[in-house]
Every structure is written in C-alpha cells, then in structure tokens.
Amino acid sequence: QIRVEDDRTGLSITTLRSALADNLFYIQGKFPGTATKNDYYMALAYTVRDRLLQRWLNTTQTYRKNVKVVCYLSAEFLIGPQLVNNLINLGIYAKIRQAVEESGLSLQELIEQEEEPGLGNGGLGRLAACYLDSLSTLEIPAIGYGIRYEFGIFDQEIRDGWQVEITDKWLQYGNPWEIARPEEYVEVKFGGRSEHYYDEKGNYRVRWIPDRVVKGVPYDTPILGYQVNTANTLRLWKAEAIESFDFQAFNIGDYYGAVDAKIVSENLTKILYPNDEVIQGKELRLQQQYFFVSCALQDMIRLLLSTEVSLETFHQQFAVQLNDTHPAIGVAELMRLLVDEHRIDWDKAWHITQNTFAFTNHTLLPEALEKWPIELFGRLLPRHLEIIYEINQRFLDRVRMKYPRDLGKLSRLSLIDESGERYVRMANLACVGSHAINGVAELHTELLKKTVLKDFYEFFPEKFANVTNGVTPRRWMVLSNPRLTRLITEKIGDRWITHLDDLRKLETLADDASFRQQWRQIKQETKGDLAAYIRKKLDIIVDPKSLFDIQVKRIHEYKRQHLNVLHVITFYNRLKHDRDLDITPRTFIFGGKAAPGYFMAKLIIKLIVSVANIVNNDPDVRDRMKVVFIPDFNVTLGQRIYPAADLSEQISTAGKEASGTGNMKFALNGALTIGTLDGANVEIREEVGAENFFLFGLTTEEVYGLKARGYRPFDYYNQNAELKAVIDLISSGFFSHGDVDLFKPLIDNLLYRDDYMLLADYQSYIDTQEKVSQAYRDRENWTRMSILNVARMGKFSSDRSIREYAQKIWKVEPVPVELLQ
Numbered sequence: 001q002i003r004v005e006d007d008r009t010g011l012s013i014t015t016l017r018s019a020l021a022d023n024l025f026y027i028q029g030k031f032p033g034t035a036t037k038n039d040y041y042m043a044l045a046y047t048v049r050d051r052l053l054q055r056w057l058n059t060t061q062t063y064r065k066n067v068k069v070v071c072y073l074s075a076e077f078l079i080g081p082q083l084v085n086n087l088i089n090l091g092i093y094a095k096i097r098q099a100v101e102e103s104g105l106s107l108q109e110l111i112e113q114e115e116e117p118g119l120g121n122g123g124l125g126r127l128a129a130c131y132l133d134s135l136s137t138l139e140i141p142a143i144g145y146g147i148r149y150e151f152g153i154f155d156q157e158i159r160d161g162w163q164v165e166i167t168d169k170w171l172q173y174g175n176p177w178e179i180a181r182p183e184e185y186v187e188v189k190f191g192g193r194s195e196h197y198y199d200e201k202g203n204y205r206v207r208w209i210p211d212r213v214v215k216g217v218p219y220d221t222p223i224l225g226y227q228v229n230t231a232n233t234l235r236l237w238k239a240e241a242i243e244s245f246d247f248q249a250f251n252i253g254d255y256y257g258a259v260d261a262k263i264v265s266e267n268l269t270k271i272l273y274p275n276d277e278v279i280q281g282k283e284l285r286l287q288q289q290y291f292f293v294s295c296a297l298q299d300m301i302r303l304l305l306s307t308e309v310s311l312e313t314f315h316q317q318f319a320v321q322l323n324d325t326h327p328a329i330g331v332a333e334l335m336r337l338l339v340d341e342h343r344i345d346w347d348k349a350w351h352i353t354q355n356t357f358a359f360t361n362h363t364l365l366p367e368a369l370e371k372w373p374i375e376l377f378g379r380l381l382p383r384h385l386e387i388i389y390e391i392n393q394r395f396l397d398r399v400r401m402k403y404p405r406d407l408g409k410l411s412r413l414s415l416i417d418e419s420g421e422r423y424v425r426m427a428n429l430a431c432v433g434s435h436a437i438n439g440v441a442e443l444h445t446e447l448l449k450k451t452v453l454k455d456f457y458e459f460f461p462e463k464f465a466n467v468t469n470g471v472t473p474r475r476w477m478v479l480s481n482p483r484l485t486r487l488i489t490e491k492i493g494d495r496w497i498t499h500l501d502d503l504r505k506l507e508t509l510a511d512d513a514s515f516r517q518q519w520r521q522i523k524q525e526t527k528g529d530l531a532a533y534i535r536k537k538l539d540i541i542v543d544p545k546s547l548f549d550i551q552v553k554r555i556h557e558y559k560r561q562h563l564n565v566l567h568v569i570t571f572y573n574r575l576k577h578d579r580d581l582d583i584t585p586r587t588f589i590f591g592g593k594a595a596p597g598y599f600m601a602k603l604i605i606k607l608i609v610s611v612a613n614i615v616n617n618d619p620d621v622r623d624r625m626k627v628v629f630i631p632d633f634n635v636t637l638g639q640r641i642y643p644a645a646d647l648s649e650q651i652s653t654a655g656k657e658a659s660g661t662g663n664m665k666f667a668l669n670g671a672l673t674i675g676t677l678d679g680a681n682v683e684i685r686e687e688v689g690a691e692n693f694f695l696f697g698l699t700t701e702e703v704y705g706l707k708a709r710g711y712r713p714f715d716y717y718n719q720n721a722e723l724k725a726v727i728d729l730i731s732s733g734f735f736s737h738g739d740v741d742l743f744k745p746l747i748d749n750l751l752y753r754d755d756y757m758l759l760a761d762y763q764s765y766i767d768t769q770e771k772v773s774q775a776y777r778d779r780e781n782w783t784r785m786s787i788l789n790v791a792r793m794g795k796f797s798s799d800r801s802i803r804e805y806a807q808k809i810w811k812v813e814p815v816p817v818e819l820l821q
C-alpha cells in the first residue's frame with residue numbers, strides 16, 4: 001500500500017509548507033500577496049492544530065472505556081500562548097521553523113502574533129495550566145473545566161506612572177486553538193423557588209422552579225503532553241441565551257425585552273474578575289461560579305450515563321479537584337443533581353459527593369476567604385441554600401456529639417457564619433464536602449492546620465495533606481530558555497525534561513570552569529535579549545553586565561514590592577553620598593498588575609515609576625543603577641523575564657504567601673533567591689542548600705509574636721537613620737516633583753500600621769542585599785551557586801506535584817493512548 005503524506009498530518013518539510021499555503025488560502029481566504037502577519041500566524045496555527053487532532057481524538061476515544069478521569073475545576077486557567085508549546089510537545093519545532101523560513105517568513109514574527117488567553121489573575125490560574133500540562137505528559141486522563149471569559153485579565157498600560165486598564169480583547173482576531181461544541185450545550189437554572197412534593201410512588205421530593213435558564217456552550221482546547229499521544233481537554237463554558245425563553249417575550253411583541261434577556265445571559269461569561277486575594281461579594285461572580293460548576297457536573301453525568309455505568313459509581317469514575325473555594329458550590333450542586341434530579345437517596349448521594357471532591361486551599365489571607373450573604377445566595381440558588389442547611393444540620397449533629405456543649409466549636413465549624421449578617425462560608429462547605437484537603441507548600445499546610453482550618457483539622461485530621469506546588473519544565477525551561485536547554489541537554493541528555501530530578505547530574509559540572517564559562521555566557525546573552533526588549537519598549541538603556549534584580553508578580557502589600565523600593569532608595573542614597581563608592585552595578589526590574597480597585601497597590605506602581613524617573617536621569621549614578629517597571633506582566637513576558645534574572649525577589653511577610661511559583665521559575669532558570677521563610681521558599685532553600693540562598697527577615701513565629709506583643713513601626717523608623725532618610729526622602733516630595741501628599745497614604749501606613757512589617761524586616765533585608773552584592777563580585781562562585789540551584793530544582797516540577805495528587809488524593813493511574821485511527 002502506497003501512503004501519500006496527507007496535508008493535515010504529514011510532517012515532512014514539503015508537506016508542512018504545502019499545508020501552510022493551503023490553510024492560508026482555504027481558512028484565511030488570502031493570497032500570499034495580501035496576507036497579513038496575522039493571516040500567516042493563523043495558517044500556521046491551523047497547520048499545527050491539524051497535527052494535534054489525531055492525538056486528541058484518539059485520547060477521547062481511549063477514555064470511553066471505563067477509566068477514572070480527573071476533573072480539575074478552576075475559575076481560572078492561565079494557559080499562555082499555545083503555538084510554541086504545541087510545537088515543542090509535538091516535537092516539530094525545528095521542522096516547522098524550516099518550513100516557515102523556506103516559505104520566506106520569520107517564525108519569530110509569527111509567534112509574536114499570538115494573543116495569549118489571559119484567563120487568570122496570577123498564581124492560581126497559572127498553576128492550573130502547569131497541572132494540565134503535567135497531567136497530559138503523565139498520560140493521566142483529565143479534563144480541565146472553567147469559564148471562557150470573553151475578556152480576560154486587563155492589559156496594563158502605564159500613563160504618567162499610573163496603571164491604566166485596557167480591555168483584553170483576546171478573541172478579536174479569532175482563536176484557532178479552540179473548537180466549539182454547540183450541540184453539547186447544557187442548561188443552567190437561576191433564581192425562583194423550590195417546590196416540595198410527593199412523586200407518583202409517594203416519595204418525598206423537591207424540584208427547583210427557576211425564574212431564569214441560561215445555556216452553557218462548551219469550547220474545547222486540546223492540551224497535548226510532551227512527546228506522548230495524550231491530549232487531554234480544557235473545556236471552557238460560554239453563557240448564551242436560551243431561544244425558547246426570549247421567544248415568549250418576542251411573541252407578545254416585546255422585542256427589546258427579548259434582546260435584553262439575551263444580553264443578561266451573555267454577560268455571565270463576559271469578564272474575569274481582576275481581583276486576587278480580596279473577595280468582592282458581587283452577585284455576578286457567584287453566578288459565574290455556579291454556572292461553570294453546574295455545566296461541568298452535568299457534563300460528567302452525561303459522560304457517565306453514555307457508558308451504561310450506574311450513576312452510583314460516580315466517585316469511582318471521577319476525581320474532582322476544587323481549585324480553591326471558587327468552585328466549592330459544586331458540593332451542593334452534585335447533591336442536588338443526585339438527589340433531586342436522579343433520585344438517589346441522601347446518604348448514598350452524600351457518600352458519592354464526599355468521595356468525589358477534594359479541595360485545595362491557596363491562601364491564608366482572611367480577606368480572601370469567600371463567603372456569600374445568605375440573602376443573595378438564597379435569591380440566586382434557593383435549592384442550594386436548603387441543601388447547605390441540610391448538610392450543615394447533619395454535620396453539626398456530629399460536631400455536637402464529639403464536643404458536647406462547645407458552642408465556640410459549633411459556630412466556627414458551621415457552614416453558616418451567624419456572627420452578624422449571615423453568610424455561607426465556602427471554605428467550610430468545601431472541607432465538609434471533600435475527602436481530602438491540601439495546602440500548596442509544607443509551611444502553608446502547617447499554618448492551615450494551625451490557623452484558618454484548625455477546627456476542621458481537629459475534626460477530620462485524616463483529610464489533610466500537603467502537596468507542594470510545581471511548575472512545568474516544558475514551558476518554563478525548554479520553551480522560555482532554549483539556550484540553557486541546549487547546554488544542559490548536551491551535558492546530561494534530555495531525560496530531565498520529564499524527570500526533572502536528573503538535573504542533579506549538573507552538580508559535578510559546577511566545578512568545571514569551562515562549563516561555568518558557558519553557563520555565564522548564556523545568562524549574559526539572555527540578559528542582553530531582555531535589555532533589548534526594555535530599550536525597544538521603554539527607551540531605557542540597561543547594562544546586561546549589571547546584576548539583574550527582578551520582582552515580577554501581582555502587586556500586593558503582602559508581597560512587599562515597596563520593601564524592594566526601600567532598598568532601591570537606600571542603594572541610591574549610598575551612591576549619592578559617596579560618588580566613588582565601589583558598588584556592584586544593579587538593574588532593578590519590576591512588573592505586575594494591581595487590582596483596579598486596590599488603591600495602595602496602584603500607588604506602589606506609581607512610586608516605582610517615580611523612583612525610576614529620578615534615578616534613571618540622575619547623572620551622578622547613571623551606569624551603576626537603573627530602575628525599570630515593565631508594563632503588562634503576563635505569561636508571554638514571564639517567558640522573557642525569568643530566564644534573564646540573576647536575583648529573584650521573594651520577599652513576602654513570613655506566613656502570607658501560600659507557596660509562590662515564580663520563585664520556582666526563577667531558580668529553575670539559574671537565578672539566586674533573596675527571600676523570607678515563606679511559602680515554598682522554605683523548601684527551595686532546603687533543596688538548594690542554605691549556602692546558595694539569601695535568607696532574611698522574621699519567621700512566621702516571630703511575626704505572630706511581634707504582632708501579639710504590639711508592633712510599633714514608628715520605633716524602627718526613629719531608630720534607624722538610613723531607613724529614616726529613605727522614608728523622609730519619599731515624604732519630602734523628592735520623587736514627586738515636590739508633591740508631599742502623593743505618597744503620604746503609603747508612608748503613613750508604614751509608619752503607623754505596617755500590617756506587613758516592612759520596617760521590622762528592613763535592616764535584615766538591606767544587610768542581605770549587601771551580601772548579594774558582595775557575592776556577585778565573585779563571578780565564579782556566583783556561577784557555581786547558580787548551577788547548583790538549577791541542579792537541585794528537581795522537586796519543583798509540576799510532574800512531581802501531579803504524581804502526588806494522583807497517588808494520595810485522586811487514586812488514578814496513567815492510561816497510555818495508542819494512535820488507532
């Protein structure tokens with residue numbers, strides 16, 4: 001049999017070129033002469049997508065026979081650009097590059113056309129994306145369920161030093177990576193009332209009579225694993241109006257009313273809420289959460305029932321992970337679907353529910369713990385409120401049994417907060433409705449057990465476990481740092497890409513001077529690339545030979561970007577006071593978005609940019625320091641920035657950062673860390689060795705102790721001349737054209753409240769920064785430390801995290817996919 005390579009699957013250069021031309025004509029509808037770069041990008045994306053489809057369809061086919069599937073429920077999936085990742089995972093990067101170049105195009109230019117799907121805020125959404133990559137790479141059957149926001153996280157511009165938010169129109173030129181499945185829609189109800197009745201057999205039943213129904217339409221994106229056939233699905237739901245509903249209005253002549261209803265329905269999935277760590281309590285947000293969770297659970301039930309398996313085995317077929325409390329309403333929704341709609345009795349349904357769900361907590365900040373006013377909740381989800389009351393009553397009966405007469409316990413464990421206005425507590429619902437609860441770093445899990453979830457830990461100790469976060473080495477090394485990838489692979493082979501512990505083999509090379517030379521050379525070139533980007537975008541010239549000191553993450557007081565600024569100004573003052581000071585030249589780089597309503601975070605950005613403007617234009621210090629705020633930090637920019645760092649700033653107040661994952665991306669790319677004993681920093685330091693990590697600051701215990709004794713930040717200011725000089729310089733209007741009021745809210749906060757204890761940690765931070773400067777002068781030893789950091793990062797692969805979830809929580813096994821069709 002002669003097989004001719006087909007334009008949709010063939011991998012020879014000739015076929016790839018012909019496929020590209022074909023897609024340009026038949027999909028974009030363009031001749032080469034009139035095609036834009038975006039047309040070529042789309043043609044290329046479809047060329048790659050065609051090559052994914054065979055794997056994807058075979059994967060779906062394989063999962064039809066009775067395999068346990070992980071369902072990762074997350075309000076956010078920050079997957080980043082897809083083209084290069086798919087090329088790498090398919091193993092066709094080099095071929096595609098050749099085919100594109102032989103067609104007279106630049107692959108780099110086409111890659112830059114891609115608009116990243118910004119369907120997340122930060123850590124939690126990006127973690128979900130790394131986990132999907134690892135699930136596929138480990139060949140574990142999985143579906144990611146979430147929301148297809150029409151507008152993702154806003155684009156950030158900086159005007160006059162202030163953040164300005166621009167709508168993220170990521171879908172405006174089309175999304176070649178998704179496939180809509182309109183025929184697989186589901187219906188989601190809202191509002192109305194519940195009706196209690198006896199069915200034909202005389203059984204007591206409840207049905208929900210909603211006052212509104214919305215259609216959920218799934219859009220699927222294939223998530224291909226690295227060099228395997230497994231391509232799992234990310235299924236995101238879009239809200240649409242139900243025709244029959246508005247037709248009624250239309251028929252009685254209310255055309256505008258009908259259109260209104262359509263708009264209201266479609267608003268549901270219009271926009272991602274841009275806040276992280278602070279709840280807003282907006283009704284639309286609860287609607288979004290319920291909407292996607294109901295879609296997901298209905299989808300799972302349909303999948304199950306399509307295979308002739310009994311619904312009573314639901315928990316054996318699906319392991320559902322709740323990514324924080326955002327999807328926790330799933331506990332009540334699954335109960336409703338099983339009891340009301342599928343007539344399973346309560347106890348059996350509860351057994352299924354508890355054995356289905358597992359819950360990950362991502363934050364200890366009290367202001368991030370979700371709770372919904374009973375009134376709002378009951379208005380939107382009347383039946384769910386009844387179910388929650390029922391769950392609560394049964395649960396509190398058990399609590400009373402265990403702790404007779406302990407009213408404090410009862411009120412703290414209750415699913416309902418009754419201390420003032422009444423609320424539904426989503427974390428409590430998640431804990432009661434799950435069989436496993438985990439934090440995201442060792443310290444974080446311990447703190448959960450001692451603080452916010454203490455009573456739950458005492459009641460259900462067996463449910464608690466830790467799973468330390470991880471990041472995918474495919475995106476965060478192979479894709480973003482090709483030079484280092486090549487060097488490492490040359491030396492130790494390429495097994496490390498899927499077995500990150502293999503990086504250990506680099507340890508002995510740390511003593512090899514010529515290897516160190518190559519390592520330094522690569523860092524230098526990568527820094528040169530970032531310097532070129534900064535020059536082009538911001539017209540700021542930075543010296544790639546200076547120490548690149550980088551802090552990129554969401555702007556938040558607990559993450560303490562302003563502590564970093566206090567160091568920048570200290571550094572500046574030292575230079576100003578002694579112009580001949582032999583200082584280690586530094587480039588201070590910042591990036592990150594502030595929640596639009598978070599005034600203090602926006603003021604911190606304004607401060608960074610204001611300091612940058614003074615410092616970068618001061619002839620006294622030029623060449624020895626530069627300050628840069630890179631606007632619009634996102635996944636695409638992260639890929640440029642992490643590999644170019646010498647120093648990674650992980651400086652949150654101890655006990656506040658659940659894990660951090662940027663810390664891992666930096667260290668994996670050879671940056672050394674300056675950090676507190678917080679989140680996963682603790683474990684990173686444990687792995688890389690204390691001598692290869694710049695530790696500073698109070699411990700969590702010390703933070704709690706100082707708070708309890710009464711913390712007086714003003715005393716630190718008074719007693720530290722250098723700190724006082726820094727604060728006074730900001731207050732004097734030096735960075736604000738003489739405006740003494742501009743930064744007053746920030747300064748007053750530091751002097752009189754300082755919830756995050758910047759002033760208490762200031763001196764320790766400054767001293768440690770000085771050690772960094774000294775260490776950087778010994779380039780050979782710095783390089784040694786950099787190599788050792790990378791060599792010892794094996795633990796922080798998301799493959800390791802996913803293996804732990806699979807074994808400890810989900811009880812799932814790999815199911816390899818064969819290409820049968």
Ligand code: 26W
Pocket residue numbers: 121122123124125127275276277278279280324362363368370440469657658659660661679
């Ligand atoms: C309801 C408002 C809201 C929205 C998002 C509250 C909280 C969140 C997230 C939990 C914020 C978040 O992204 N947390 C981060 O999760 C990462 C992944 O586990 C951790 O590495 C970070 O430390 C944690 O801040």
